[in-house]
Amino acid sequence: MTGLSSSKNLGKLDWLAALKRLAIAGEPVILVTVTSVKGSTPREAGTKMVVTAEDFHGTIGGGHLEYRCLEIARDILQKKPDGRARQRESFPLGPALGQCCGGHAEVLFEAVLAEDVEGLAPDAHSLLITPLTCGDGAMYLRALLDGEDIKGLPRTAMEAGREVFIERIGGWRPQVFLFGAGHVGQAVVRALEPLPFEVRWIDSRAEVFPGERPAHVRVEVTDDPDLQVKSAEANALYLVMTHSHQLDLEICERVLRRGDFAYLGLIGSETKRARFVRRLRIKGVTREAVDRMTCPIGIPGISGKHPAEIAASVSAQLLVACERVSAAQRRSREEEPGATDKSLLRGS
Structure with a gap:
């Protein structure tokens, strides 16, 4: 054969x-x-x-x-x-x-x-x-x-x-907003290529994006990520890994204040997380909201720091987050027999 x-x-x-x-x-x-x-x-x-x-x-x-x-x-x-x-x-x-x-x-x-x-x-x-x-x-x-x-x-x-x-023939195709086109961002895009995600890839530096990109990826070159967060659908997934800690902080704040996300992952260490938590709390973001931020990113048990290893671990974490959303939507439909959940019928 x-x-x-x-x-x-x-x-x-x-x-x-x-x-x-x-x-x-x-x-x-x-x-x-x-x-x-x-x-x-x-x-x-x-x-x-x-x-x-x-x-x-x-x-x-x-x-x-x-x-x-x-x-x-x-x-x-x-x-x-x-x-x-x-x-x-x-x-x-x-x-x-x-x-x-x-x-x-x-x-x-x-x-x-x-x-x-x-x-x-x-x-x-x-x-x-x-x-x-x-x-x-x-x-x-x-x-x-x-x-x-x-x-x-x-x-x-x-x-x-x-x-x-x-x-x-359609169904929910989760949106991933990936902020940052460095080595890890590029590895994440490659890892997500065979998976059922719609990726918005955002960075202020046009020159850092590779020339060829998968069909599921839309590149946005902008200095202001606020419009990207505002345009996201409910239950979007956010990965924050820009070249600037200050920009990372601003993006996380906007996502946390919006609140209707399925996943917010910030690349960095436990020390970075502690600093961000402190600064977000000073800005008035609630403890309950800040606790939903994932940092370090990736599933437990994978400690590798190579971009491809991080990307594989984060991809698995995104799939887990999507499963949680799908399970919640199924429970919602079961509680309302015969009701059609229109949010599940977005085209891919």
């Missing part, structure tokens, strides 16, 4: 970009989607992988399940390289498949043509509907209906007399 070493990690909507690029270029392509799971499985329902004859993009968890799905997808391509095809397979993840998860996964294999995807332009309130039976047409978007329950998505259901797979 070819292509096993060339998998590309895909973000929440990057699979659609890859699919469009390949299909519109005339490359025969299979979209592999995990449509349901039970018990312990490598990835959740809705996970996708884009497969061509020689390559693949994304992952559904690796191991024998992914290997077998690649074989099936390429077998479909070989038999029907120019036509439509849709096939469902069920996989018990036990000894027969060489995986010890013990769960169960159902997977959809779908041949996708350019006409199926070139018009797909999801917005913040889009649901992706994929028919599960060959002959029932291509995937399509529809708007989220008022009051529609999104707690059970993704899921299979009946719609317009057809069995379909329904999933949110």
Whole structure:
């Protein structure tokens, strides 16, 4: 089998970009989607992988399940390289498949043509509907209906007399405001590249930014970060690591006074933290607010000072902060049955 070493990690909507690029270029392509799971499985329902004859993009968890799905997808391509095809397979993840998860996964294999995807332009309130039976047409978007329950998505259901797979195509894509483009800032940007974040990278020195930047990063050259903090969405994440301690202090004060952040991390030592706490308290920032500032940054147990080590540790800390936000949003929805949390439906 070819292509096993060339998998590309895909973000929440990057699979659609890859699919469009390949299909519109005339490359025969299979979209592999995990449509349901039970018990312990490598990835959740809705996970996708884009497969061509020689390559693949994304992952559904690796191991024998992914290997077998690649074989099936390429077998479909070989038999029907120019036509439509849709096939469902069920996989018990036990000894027969060489995986010890013990769960169960159902997977959809779908041949996708350019006409199926070139018009797909999801917005913040889009649901992706994929028919599960060959002959029932291509995937399509529809708007989220008022009051529609999104707690059970993704899921299979009946719609317009057809069995379909329904999933949110957008979802919350956390904003990271990264202040500082030095060595650690650059390492953080590289570490966040495969992760589902939208990064605003801010520094007053245009010359310190690298020439090439990942697609998920927007650079802002400014001497005044106040507008950046004001423009942030609720539950944004802030990393402060500028070339100036005074500027670090001003940014932290603005974020703490705003209050609706998911994470505020300040690079530095325990000594720097103590100095900042004292100065922020003098400025009138409450003790409760100051206690929410993380300094030093990074998860406990990683003491390395190399930029790449700091970046890896901080990336993990940002993911933990996002999990806390998602858990709180899930609890909020469960307390109000049937209510749609619009904050979860921002486009990626």
